Amino acid sequence: MPKEINFDEFDQWISARNSEQEEYLQATREIARDVIDVYNENQDYQQYDVLRRLSLPERIIHFSVTWLNDNNDVEINQGWRVQHSGLIGPYKGGLRFHPTVNESILKFLAFEQSFKNALTGMPIGGAKGGADFDPRNRSEAEIMRFCQAFMTELQHHIGPNTDVPAGDINVGAREIGFLYGQYRRIHNRFSGTLTGKGLSFGGSHVRTEATGFGLIYMLRAVLEHHNHKIDGLTVGVSGAGNVAMHAALRAIQLGAKVVSLSNSRGCLQYSKGFSENDIRWAIDHKPENKNVLTALQEKIGGDWHADKKPWHLKMDIALPCGTQNELDEEDAQALTNNGVKYVLEGANMPCTDAAREHFEDQEILFVPGKAANAGGVAISGLEMSQNANFQRDSYNEIDDTLQDIMQSIHAKMVENGTRDGKVNYARGANIAGFRRLADAMVAQGI
The missing domain is CATH 1.10.285 (Glutamate Dehydrogenase; Chain A, domain 3)
Structure with a gap:
């Protein structure tokens, strides 16, 4: 009944x-x-x-990852793959290597991923995975051996029509290469089993930039719907990873003034607004600096706020691109006091429930991560399509498609979320x- x-x-x-x-x-x-x-x-x-x-979730796979470090000592980590929903296509979602990874975090991420992937309109289900491995202070050889051991276990449960993982925190192009190489050796088959691959072996243009660029394309759609333009607006960004850097870069290219970046150690404020060259320098020099933001400050100036987040700064638009629950109710109140008008999540669920409720009560336009940061998985879907058809689209073709997808997601939110003329x-x-x-x-x- x-x-x-x-x-x-x-x-x-x-x-x-x-x-x-x-x-x-x-x-x-x-x-x-x-x-x-x-x-x-x-x-x-x-x-x-x-x-x-x-x-x-439809399925949770939990396994041990046993490998040898550079001293030939045995190390054991835990690995997971949460396959939440395969209703509309093969499971799809990133792999995260971080000591805080646990089943609850991966279940939350896989759940969110399922709804995010559904919003793209593409035939991809939702999943997430990873391990409690900490790559900091590890040699490249140790990272390679860990990736190979991890894939030796994971490969039983993935495939181009079953589950297609991608990268996430601490799983970038290098790690994807190691993971894919192990899968290919075991299966003796070249297939689109992972996305985020290098261009030399089946990757897609715009994949590195996709989540950050997509966030700004969503911002532009939201602004246009409310008869505003990004040009001249002040933007605060948290984070200093792939999403944050490329969101800052694209916002600057479209005429915004980006005044902050941050990491777990503090916040870099640059009131004059970073230049495109500043952000490109930070992207290029991040691997060689323990703290690329303090290195950037030494190069261009600005104010370093140790152990602070950027939400006490004056800004029109807040883009939290760090990690889950980084922006709490106190931060939301500070943003409101400083006149914020738009909040778009670049990370997965970076705003607490209390912060989200505050923004709604104050009628501050808020766009959740499942929509605002969907650009990354959208380009992963396009990489899967390109692999299946043995072709590669151009950078401009992929970027144009990304813009269309973010516009489509915006239209779906307006259609389903408008009441009494407000979205x-x-x-x-x-x-x-x-x-x-x-x-x-x-x-x-x-």
């Missing part, structure tokens, strides 16, 4: 099964609040219990992604 459900009932059900997994519970609650009315209005969704079924982008993203997944689940039966 079809049965309606209220939020409290859902929350009790999901919490009882995942009581110690706060990141995962935060993500599922955020989706449920926005889509529960849609669920209750559709008898098919109720009949097939899609809300609860979409909240649980709630978070609600629009959640409902649009949910409907695509729920319809596929109903069509495929129990």
Whole structure:
């Protein structure tokens, strides 16, 4: 029998099964609040219990990774692959190597990835994986051996029509190369099993820039919808990784004034606004500097705020591109006091629930990461297509397609999130992604 459900009932059900997994519970609650009315209005969704079924991963793979360090000592790490939803295509999502990686974080990321991938309109499911391996202070040979050992276990569960991993934190082009090389040796097959590959062996143009560039293309779409332009606006960026750097770069190229970058050690404020050359220098010199932001300060000046985040600065637009839950309610209040008008998530869930609620209460336009940072997985999807067709599109062709995809995601959020002439982008993203997944689940039966 079809049965309606209220939020409290859902929350009790999901919490009882995942009581110690706060990141995962935060993500599922955020989706449920926005889509529960849609669920209750559709008898098919109720009949097939899609809300609860979409909240649980289809499969969690947990394995040990045993390898030798440079001293020939045995080391053991834990690895995971959370295959959350394969309803609309092969599982797709990044691999993260970091000592904080655990099952809760990967379940949250895989859950978010499923809705993000649904928003792109592409035939790709959602997954996430990684290991509690810390690559800091490791030699390149140790990183290679770890990647090979990790892939020796993971390769049983992936493939171009099953699950296509990509990079994430501490898994860049070098690591993807090591991982792909091991997969190819084991299977004696050259296929699109990983994305984020180098251009010399099946990679795509724009993949490195995609998430950061896509974030700015989404920002431009949001501004245009509200009759504003990016030119001359002040932008604050947190983070100093791939997403943050390329978001800053593209924003500057489109005429914005970017006044901050940050990392776990502090925040670099440059009130005059970084130049394109400043950001390119930081990108090029990051590998050789323990702290590229203090190195950049020594080169161009600016103010270094140790152990600080950029959210106390005056800005029109905030782009949190660091890590989950980096922007809390106190930070949100500081941004409001300084006149922020737009907040777009470049990282995965960098704003706490309290911060998001504050932005909504203050009618500050907020775009969630599942929509704003979808550019990376969109280009991964295009890399899969190029691999399948044994072709490579040009840089400009890929960049144009990325812009079209971000415009399409924006249109879906406006369609599903507009009430009384105002757009709630978070609600629009959640409902649009949910409907695509729920319809596929109903069509495929129990």
